[in-house]
């Protein structure tokens with residue numbers, strides 16, 4: 558890889574499952590060891606970037622926002638140009654970076670990154686979304702490089718059996734890893750760190766081949782005026 562090319566790691570998943578928090582955890586835990594940068598995606602704001610900057614986990618200049626202006630999955634899959642430019646700018650301005658984390662805007666269960674944008678991707682679910690979400694499948698759940706079942710500390714409050722949820726996820730993933738995570742559980746955070754370290758090494762030695770988890774399900778959109786955009790797109 559050219560010296561300025563980092564490991565580009567995507568983080569996707571439904572709204573509020575803890576994508577920004579997971580990125581904050583990675584920065585807090587690994588910023589001394591790896592040279593990191595972050596790109597956030599929001600539809601209309603730079604809210605996630607501001608949140609991460611205020612968390613104080615990384616030099617704020619290394620956290621940049623892309624305002625997608627459209628459905629989040631478009632910016633990570635159909636037209637990745639604004640994100641690619643943001644990643645390349647960051648890589649150039651802070652060369653050399655080891656990892657650039659790209660956070661997708663919160664979307665539905667079927668949104669995934671194009672391998673043209675990221676080398677590997679994490680898909681984040683949380684226990685608060687319900688124990689049966691992992692069984693519902695979809696490209697991110699089935700084929701992301703890592704599936705995170707997040708906020709396990711909340712499981713007793715929402716009556717979710719974490720072991721069961723993890724087993725369901727494993728069954729859907731054909732041996733790909735599943736990580737039960739809580740930022741309050743240091744052992745699970747250690748496993749996350751280990752995975753990021755391992756993937757960073759694999760990518761830098763050329764031993765990892767980016768895999769496309771596959772397109773999202775056909776769907777339609779509601780326009781700004783409330784009208785339903787009737788053409789169904791399949792990405």
Ligand SMILES: Nc1nc2c(ncn2[C@@H]2O[C@H](COP(=O)(O)OP(=O)(O)OP(=O)(O)O)[C@@H](O)[C@H]2O)c(=O)[nH]1
Nearest residue numbers: 571572573574575576577578662663708739740741
């Ligand atoms: N209890 C608990 N709460 C968590 C954990 N991780 C994240 N949260 C909380 O979950 C909420 C959503 O977290 P975010 O990191 O903003 O989620 P997100 O997926 O980035 O959200 P969007 O960008 O809006 O899609 C926040 O209130 C976090 O504090 C966790 O491990 N345990």
